[in-house]
Amino acid sequence: xxxxxxxxxxxxxxxxxxxxxxxxxxxxxxxxxxxxxxxxxxxxxxxxxxxxxxxxxxxxxxxxxxxxxxxxxxxxxxxxxxxxxxxxxxxxxxxxxxxxxxxxxxxxxxxxxxxxxxxxxxxxxxxxxxxxxxxxxxxxxxxxxxxxxxxxxxxxxxxxxxxxxxxxxxxxxxxxxxxxxxxxxxxxxxxxxxxxxxxxxxxx
Amino acid sequence: xxxxxxxxxxxxxxxxxxxxxxxxxxxxxxxxxxxxxxxxxxxxxxxxxxxxxxxxxxxxxxxxxxxxxxxxxxxxxxxxxxxxxxxxxxxxxxxxxxxxxxxxxxxxxxxxxxxxxxxxxxxxxxxxxxxxxxxxxxxxxxxxxxxxxxxxxxxxxxxxxxxxxxxxxxxxxxxxxxxxxxxxxxxxxxxxxxxxxxxxxxxxxxxxxxxxxxxxxxxxxxxxxxxxxxxxxxxxxxxxxxxxxxxxxxxxxxxxxxxxxxxxxxxxxxxxxxxxxxxxxxxxxxxxxxxxxxxxxxxxxxxxxxxxxxxxxxxxxxxxxxxxxxxxxxxxxxxxxxxxxxxxxxxxxxxxxxxxxxxxxxxxxxxxxxxxxxxxxxxxxxxxxxxxxxxxxxxxxxxxxxxxxxxxxxxxxxxxxxxxxxxxxxxxxxxxxxxxxxxxxxxxxxxxxxxxxxxxxxxxxxxxxxxxxxx
Ligand code: SF4
Numbered sequence: 001x002x003x004x005x006x007x008x009x010x011x012x013x014x015x016x017x018x019x020x021x022x023x024x025x026x027x028x029x030x031x032x033x034x035x036x037x038x039x040x041x042x043x044x045x046x047x048x049x050x051x052x053x054x055x056x057x058x059x060x061x062x063x064x065x066x067x068x069x070x071x072x073x074x075x076x077x078x079x080x081x082x083x084x085x086x087x088x089x090x091x092x093x094x095x096x097x098x099x100x101x102x103x104x105x106x107x108x109x110x111x112x113x114x115x116x117x118x119x120x121x122x123x124x125x126x127x128x129x130x131x132x133x134x135x136x137x138x139x140x141x142x143x144x145x146x147x148x149x150x151x152x153x154x155x156x157x158x159x160x161x162x163x164x165x166x167x168x169x170x171x172x173x174x175x176x177x178x179x180x181x182x183x184x185x186x187x188x189x190x191x192x193x194x195x196x197x198x199x200x201x202x203x204x
Numbered sequence: 205x206x207x208x209x210x211x212x213x214x215x216x217x218x219x220x221x222x223x224x225x226x227x228x229x230x231x232x233x234x235x236x237x238x239x240x241x242x243x244x245x246x247x248x249x250x251x252x253x254x255x256x257x258x259x260x261x262x263x264x265x266x267x268x269x270x271x272x273x274x275x276x277x278x279x280x281x282x283x284x285x286x287x288x289x290x291x292x293x294x295x296x297x298x299x300x301x302x303x304x305x306x307x308x309x310x311x312x313x314x315x316x317x318x319x320x321x322x323x324x325x326x327x328x329x330x331x332x333x334x335x336x337x338x339x340x341x342x343x344x345x346x347x348x349x350x351x352x353x354x355x356x357x358x359x360x361x362x363x364x365x366x367x368x369x370x371x372x373x374x375x376x377x378x379x380x381x382x383x384x385x386x387x388x389x390x391x392x393x394x395x396x397x398x399x400x401x402x403x404x405x406x407x408x409x410x411x412x413x414x415x416x417x418x419x420x421x422x423x424x425x426x427x428x429x430x431x432x433x434x435x436x437x438x439x440x441x442x443x444x445x446x447x448x449x450x451x452x453x454x455x456x457x458x459x460x461x462x463x464x465x466x467x468x469x470x471x472x473x474x475x476x477x478x479x480x481x482x483x484x485x486x487x488x489x490x491x492x493x494x495x496x497x498x499x500x501x502x503x504x505x506x507x508x509x510x511x512x513x514x515x516x517x518x519x520x521x522x523x524x525x526x527x528x529x530x531x532x533x534x535x536x537x538x539x540x541x542x543x544x545x546x547x548x549x550x551x552x553x554x555x556x557x558x559x560x561x562x563x564x565x566x567x568x569x570x571x572x573x574x575x576x577x578x579x580x581x582x583x584x585x586x587x588x589x590x591x592x593x594x595x596x597x598x599x600x601x602x603x604x605x606x607x608x609x610x611x612x613x614x615x616x617x618x619x620x621x622x623x624x625x626x627x628x629x630x631x632x633x634x635x636x637x638x639x640x641x642x643x644x645x646x647x648x649x650x651x652x653x654x655x656x657x658x659x660x661x662x663x664x665x666x667x668x669x670x671x672x673x674x675x
Binding site for chain 2: 015016017018020022023026027028030031032033034035045069070071074075076077078079080082097099100101104105108109158159160171172174175176178179181182185186189192193194195196197198199200201203204
């Protein structure tokens, strides 16, 4: 995963609540065994059916930030959604709230999901609508958004997730440092709950 | 004496492998379910990093999303779409290469992973079960901590048999009293989502309790836990009881004999303690619940079958007004329109929410001796090969076929339309699945979520209708 330090990008306003993973990445595109090059699928139905959909229009077709309303990313656990966002160039999403699995998937993909008050989100939404003020800077080290005219807006993210994003940490490597704990726990649980057996190679 | 704990906290405590920070823990995973859509990139990542699957013997792979619902006996060759076939073949190859357990397409039990797991007896109380699919919550019906994960986490579990987790908050939803006639578990969970909203459960694990829940069979409990994610919650949980133990007693991979008794003693301890603290408690009056139907494109856009589509003009919040108008527009409904009587083109009875034998029996009880309306295509898709065989042994297939329903092979089918079963643009469907998002069942398709009996009633009448008037 690429480290996330600071970005200065155009923000695209998407004034919709409950943006679900079927909008973000329609199921028809799920038949892939790849994780790269998926931006074609991003918001596919909306981009095709609505010529004036914000990501179809300049300058937002080059957006690196997405601003939307509450419960962003609800629905399925498909990580294809953040993969497609990343491939499109979106590195940060700002919303009043996120669906949990999606939010976790963003951090794993290297996308920063920022939760702000609804009022703050609406303010940023209105600025993003105007090409003159749509450019924003998001700095994860300072946890600060700098708006087009220089006003600053602080945000906060989970400290551990922030650290891992800043360093582009490989979670698996981090966990494998505890391999002895894993073995010990597996033995302990085999004793405490012997009925949690391995699954036989030949299924009944 | 330790302080009183919730069921969730008990399972959590017994699965902590190591502390990573103040809050983050490495959590042991007892069962890992994988399927063809969200796992290829995880296996690929593992391979690229030169890592091995730590516990292939705790991992079960089943292809369900892409599989066709006819001609299954033909195995892989029955999959016409090349992309779908490649995904299923990739799963098969990954399982063969890593030793991960695999249920082949031609296995008589084959079906939706969340239906097959419990049928095998893999889903046991007190265990931690994960899968790269949000409806893993289904298994919470057994008092297992079961939740959906993304593909990076699938890779993490493959490599370590653990996950990095922070504890969730605890919510208790108590459903009191008694359900009225014609009201099912599906109506209960749709009602609950209507009360707490699609974001209402965020950050929480929801434990269900109360008279209504206690009286539900396992299939019904699975329906409730299945859709708990539609309320934004991490997962749902129901404390194991005699109903749970009776279900497990004859399952092939559940413990047997003396071991079953030992397990039962342990499982019986998996109840929330008296005085355990919940961050939020919601009381629901079960007798107030009626047969429900969704009118919009999120599961919280739900009302009773006697209700009507809302009027956006009545919404005080301008953004909400826009959202309601947008949903009505997509669904092709007018403000104030009564839902009963709206014609449907398709009826889908299936999905991990409602495709168990109990669901099919309920639907068949409405279909028996009646005919599907001429203009309606009605599909019955059993959740697994075992459900299909059981249905045929009971003669449910004949009831459905005589009434004009299609009786198909198992799989996810029209729940999300990855296989050939999908809605055409503009088609309206009464569906027993769990998501009514735009395009979920096919681009431009319109979904009304209902219970199996309500779906059967819609097929017979050709329109959304109150099952209580047919029964
Ligand atoms: S039936 Fe539907 S919700 Fe369930 S696993 Fe399959 S696609 Fe997902």
